[in-house]
Each structure stands twice: as structure tokens, then as C-alpha cells.
Amino acid sequence: xxxxxxxHFFPQGFDAPFYVEDLFPWELLDRMQTAFxxxxxxxxxxxxEGVYLEHxxxxxxxxxxxxxxxxxxxxxxxxxxxxxxxxxxxxxGNVWVAEGSLIGHASELKNVLVGKNTSLAHFVxxxxxxxxxxxxxxxxxxxxxxxxxxxxxxxxQKNKFGAVIGDHxxxxxxxxxxxxxxxxxxxxxYVQQQLVSY
Numbered sequence: 001x002x003x004x005x006x007x008h009f010f011p012q013g014f015d016a017p018f019y020v021e022d023l024f025p026w027e028l029l030d031r032m033q034t035a036f037x038x039x040x041x042x043x044x045x046x047x048x049e050g051v052y053l054e055h056x057x058x059x060x061x062x063x064x065x066x067x068x069x070x071x072x073x074x075x076x077x078x079x080x081x082x083x084x085x086x087x088x089x090x091x092x093g094n095v096w097v098a099e100g101s102l103i104g105h106a107s108e109l110k111n112v113l114v115g116k117n118t119s120l121a122h123f124v125x126x127x128x129x130x131x132x133x134x135x136x137x138x139x140x141x142x143x144x145x146x147x148x149x150x151x152x153x154x155x156x157q158k159n160k161f162g163a164v165i166g167d168h169x170x171x172x173x174x175x176x177x178x179x180x181x182x183x184x185x186x187x188x189x190y191v192q193q194q195l196v197s198y
Contacts, residue, residue: 014098014115014133015080025130025164026156032096032113036076055093062099086122098133115167129162132185137165138173145179153180 018031036058043053043061050069053059058075061067064082073091080099085091089103092110097103101114104122112126115133120126124137127145131137143162147153153161163181165171171183172190183189 014113016096016098016113024156026158026161028113028130029094029111029128033076033094033111036078036094039076039078080116104139112162127162128158128160129164131163131165132167132169134168135165136170138171138175140174141171142176143181144176147179156180 016032016035018028018035020031023031039058039060041057041060043059044063045061045065045067047053047061047067048069051067051071051073053073053075055075058077059073060078062079062081062083065079066084068085068087070087071085071089074093076094077091078096079085080097080101082100083097083103085103086105088106090108091103092108094111095109096112097114098116098118100117102119103109104120104124106122107120107124108126109120110127112128113130114120115131115135117133118131118135120137121139121141123140124142126137126143129143129145145160145162150159152159161180163177163183165183166185166187168186169183170188174191175189177183
């Protein structure tokens, strides 16, 4: 289990006002929620017909963002510059996406911090998680956030928590991470399959 600060998991840090390098990554989610209460509200990119913004007064959309029709965003939410959110994405609130990142088709995010230039491909589920910079989550990656026995997730001591994913990680298609999983920077995770010929 992780017993080191954000310096270990996020060497590049986040360009966010609530980022504190010496905290544990999961503590950033609490700071993020507090920061949303003081966030300036602005929509600096075009919002096409078919994009639904709920609690618009709590949403910040930076310059150069592209929102495809069919996107649903519930505030509070922060999208940095040049973020691409594809058709059918569902951002359920308390979502902070840093500059240059991509949220793919039919992906669902809730209470998530996403670093710069990170890609969450189509059909990704990420909740109550901290995801570093330059990360790639491939199709159908799931960050599970609730134990079946509903006990607290350690060491976070939270009832719900997904994953901490370090910078430059690559997670392959259909990988499911159990609640509380901590993935070291530069890791590569994938599902091993054995093909049998008859």
C-alpha cells in the first residue's frame, strides 16, 4: 500500500489550485471538492446543440475544448484547455480534467481528478479516483469503487474509492481495478489471454 506523498505518484504535479505535493493522492479529492466552491464559472468554448449542462453555474470549460453532441455534464466540473469530450460521455459531478485530456464515448466519470494529456477511451468507468498525467485507459477499463462487503477501503479509510494511477501508465482493454488499487508511474497493465488452437 502507498505510504508516500504525491511526489512519488505525480512527479509532474497538477496545474490545479488545490494541489499539494505532500498530501496523499486520495486527499486531493476532498481538496478538489472544496476548491469547486470557490471556482470561477465560465464557458470559454462552443457548446453545440445536444450537449446538456446541469448546474451550469458550477461548470468551467476552458478555451479550445470540444464537446460532441450527446455529452452530459453535471456541475461542479472543470475542463482545462483543449479537452475533448466525445459523444455519450457522462460527467456526473466533482470532475476535474486537466489540459489536453480526452474523455471518450460513453465513458462515465464521478468525483475524479484527471491529469494533463490523459486519455480515457470509450466505455471507461472512473469514480472516486485520482488519475495522473499522460495516462492511457483503454476501452472498457473499470475503476471499481465499492467493496462488495461495503467495508472501508484501505488505506484511504473511505467507504468509496476507486484507484490512484500514476503518471505515464497504460492500462489495456477490459482491465478492472479493485477498490483502492494504487498503480505505480510508468506501469503497464493488461489482460492476459491464451489462444488455444484445435
